Amino acid sequence: MxxxxxxxxGKIILAGEHAVVHGSAxxxxxxxxxxxxxxRLLTEDxxxxxxxxxxxxxxxxAFSWPCARLREVFFPTDxxxxxxxxxxxxSPDLLAAIARLLEEQxxxxxxxxxxxxxxxxxxxxxxxxxxxxxxxxxxxxxxMGAGLGSSAAFCVSMxxxxxxxxxxxxxGGGGGKGWELVRKDDLELVNRWAFQGEKxxxxxxxGIDNSVSTFGSMIKFKKGELTSLKSSNPVKMLITDTRVxxxxxALVAGVSERSSRHPDxxxxxxxxxNSISEELSSIVELTANDEIAITSREEKLxxxxxxxxxxxxxxxxxxxxxxxxxRTTLKxxxxxxxxxxxxxxxVLTLIPTLLSNLVLDKVIAELESHxxxxxxxxxxxxxxxxxxxxx
Ligand SMILES: Nc1ncnc2c1ncn2[C@@H]1O[C@H](COP(=O)(O)OP(=O)(O)OP(=O)(O)O)[C@@H](O)[C@H]1O
Ligand SMILES: C[C@@](O)(CCO)CC(=O)[O-]
Ligand SMILES: [Mg+2]
Numbered sequence: 001m002x003x004x005x006x007x008x009x010g011k012i013i014l015a016g017e018h019a020v021v022h023g024s025a026x027x028x029x030x031x032x033x034x035x036x037x038x039x040r041l042l043t044e045d046x047x048x049x050x051x052x053x054x055x056x057x058x059x060x061x062a063f064s065w066p067c068a069r070l071r072e073v074f075f076p077t078d079x080x081x082x083x084x085x086x087x088x089x090x091s092p093d094l095l096a097a098i099a100r101l102l103e104e105q106x107x108x109x110x111x112x113x114x115x116x117x118x119x120x121x122x123x124x125x126x127x128x129x130x131x132x133x134x135x136x137x138x139x140x141x142x143x144m145g146a147g148l149g150s151s152a153a154f155c156v157s158m159x160x161x162x163x164x165x166x167x168x169x170x171x172g173g174g175g176g177k178g179w180e181l182v183r184k185d186d187l188e189l190v191n192r193w194a195f196q197g198e199k200x201x202x203x204x205x206x207g208i209d210n211s212v213s214t215f216g217s218m219i220k221f222k223k224g225e226l227t228s229l230k231s232s233n234p235v236k237m238l239i240t241d242t243r244v245x246x247x248x249x250a251l252v253a254g255v256s257e258r259s260s261r262h263p264d265x266x267x268x269x270x271x272x273x274n275s276i277s278e279e280l281s282s283i284v285e286l287t288a289n290d291e292i293a294i295t296s297r298e299e300k301l302x303x304x305x306x307x308x309x310x311x312x313x314x315x316x317x318x319x320x321x322x323x324x325x326x327r328t329t330l331k332x333x334x335x336x337x338x339x340x341x342x343x344x345x346x347v348l349t350l351i352p353t354l355l356s357n358l359v360l361d362k363v364i365a366e367l368e369s370h371x372x373x374x375x376x377x378x379x380x381x382x383x384x385x386x387x388x389x390x391x
Contacts, residue, residue, distance in 0.1 A: 004171060005038040005387045006160030007179065010141075010148040011212045012237060012339045012348055012379065014301075015280045015308045018255045018315050019273035020206040020221060022266075026273075027229070027281050028208050029218040031239075031377040033141040035153035037161040038390070042133040050133045054121060057139035059111055063118065065101070067131040073097050074126040083127070085168065087192040090123045090200055098122050113145060113247065120155055120197035128162040128193065136161070143373075146241050147340020151248065152209035155197030159190045160384045171386045179385035187214050190384055203249040204256070216383025220281040222274075231284045231380060233294060235301070236351040238360070239375045240336075240367050242321035244344025251341040255315045269314050276311075280304045298352045302335035305350060309337035317342030324370055325349075332363050 009030040016026025042050075050067045074094075090098075098119045107114060125136070138158070142150040160182070163169040169186040182190070194210040208221040218229040259266040283300050286292055309326065312318055322338050325347040329336045336349040351360065364374045 002388060003038050003040045003390055004161055004164040005036060005389075005391045006157045006164060006384060007034045007036040007387075007391075008153045008156035008160060008213045008384045009034050009216060009381060010150060010153050011209060012148065012239065012346075012377075013208070014218075014235070014284075014339075014348070015304060016208075016221075016273055016277040017338075017340060017342070018252065018312065018317060019270040019277075020208050021204060021252055021255070022259065022270045023223055024270045024274035025220055025222040025277035025281070026206070026208055027218065027220050027277050027284065028212040029235070029379045030212055030216040030381050030383055031148065031379060032381050033148065033375070033377060035138065035140040035142060035150065035157045036391075037136060037138050037154075037157040039134055039136045039161040039165050041129070041165055042135060052125060052131070052133060053135040054118070055135070055137045056114070057137065058144070059114060061107075061111065061114070063105055065122070067133055069101070070122075070126060070131045073101050074122075074131065085189070087189070087196050088127070089196055090119075094123070095119065095200065113245075116201040116249070117151065117154055120151075120200040121158060123200060124155070124158050124162055124193060124197050127196075128159070128166055128168075134165070143241050143243075143346070145245055145247060145345070146243075147338065147342065147345035148239070149209040149213055149340065151201040152194065152198055152213045155194040155201070156190060156210055156213040156384055159193035159197065160386055163190055163193065164386050169386060171388050179387050179391055181382070182384050182386055187384060190214055201249065202252060204252055212383070214383050216381055218284060218380045220277065222277075227281075229281055229284050233286075233297070233353075235284065235379050236353070237377065237379055238349040238351055238363070239339070239377055240325050240347045240349065241373045241375070242319070242325065242344050242347065243371065243373060244319060244321045246319075246341065246343035246345055248341040251317050251343045255317065258316055266315075269311050273308060273311050276304050276308050294353050298350065302350050302352075305337045305348070306335045312338055312342055319344045321372075322347055325367060325372065328366050328370070329363060331366075332359060334363065 020026035191214040
């Protein structure tokens with residue numbers, strides 16, 4: 001069979017991370033850094049030992065599971081009962097069985113954080129394709145575990161490729177050349193599968209990361225409801241990766257624990273974040289006809305981001321490396337906030353339209369002198385795309 005591919009973008013959260021898990025609104029946008037997943041189902045001739053193979057290009061690791069061993073774990077009682085049309089959660093018993101299966105792989109201790117991604121892969125693959133032999137290759141522009149939605153881009157691109165190989169998502173309408181957009185109904189199905197994968201990696205995701213990675217653009221997200229935001233003036237952001245590793249699942253759990261220790265205080269914090277996200281989303285949508293100067297729109301955005309950062313500190317998810325980025329950019333009168341789960345990872349800095357490239361280069365040089373890594377990204381682009389053949 002021919003190769004099918006899917007690519008899904010990472011994201012930034014402009015306002016509302018963590019609070020969105022507790023029902024507040026949040027605003028997120030896709031960025032032009034992608035995770036790509038390609039898949040080829042193997043015939044019996046090609047896969048003498050009949051296995052499911054996974055190559056992760058970025059950590060540079062490859063894994064292989066004999067189909068017979070997968071059948072014992074995933075379908076112990078009967079023949080394959082994969083059902084691509086019906087996303088369902090991974091039960092705690094199955095998750096424990098997957099963990100035992102992964103112990104057989106001898107993952108290097110320094111890469112043990114990959115286990116949650118591998119668990120999500122095995123669950124999605126066997127749920128959608130059963131135990132058919134196949135080879136999956138994943139590569140990514142995104143730093144992993146740094147707040148730019150690498151886990152969601154992994155689950156969305158994987159679900160997209162698997163559902164395309166299963167013949168559920170249509171591909172080839174573009175004449176079989178290059179990346180193609182996906183029909184709305186198909187996107188919704190991919191998004192529901194990707195959410196099941198995110199649950200394995202994050203524990204209790206709100207669904208914002210997989211939604212923005214699937215549908216792209218800039219969105220407001222509240223209690224599972226998504227509103228697409230139309231911004232006529234592009235928002236420019238600098239991203240700084242502090243390179244301090246952290247794990248979204250643990251940070252989300254930490255905020256929930258703080259919330260159960262101080263329910264009233266934290267409810268007020270989440271309520272304030274909701275107001276910030278609502279106001280920020282209406283400012284993003286203002287057009288040239290709304291008689292608000294670009295500079296005053298940017299000042300409002302910056303102030304809301306600053307307020308949100310203060311509330312994220314209240315939730316306990318800032319970090320000394322994040323504070324260093326805030327202090328550094330403030331010297332240039334620029335406002336920053338953490339993005340994603342915090343605890344290290346990436347920080348956003350709003351780039352005003354009138355900021356000269358010379359000053360921006362100085363900001364980047366000073367941030368990089370702290371061993372941080374800066375990215376300039378395009379905000380609000382495409383979501384999931386698929387392709388036939390090698391893209
Ligand atoms: N390309 C990939 N290959 C394999 N596993 C991946 C890949 N990308 C992400 N993962 C899995 O996702 C985990 C990182 O997810 P995590 O949610 O902690 O961070 P993030 O998604 O980058 O940030 P955030 O959730 O704050 O946006 C990794 O530890 C790994 O298990
Ligand atoms: C921290 C969080 O709010 C965003 C992570 O990008 C978690 C979630 O919403 O699932
Ligand atoms: Mg994540």
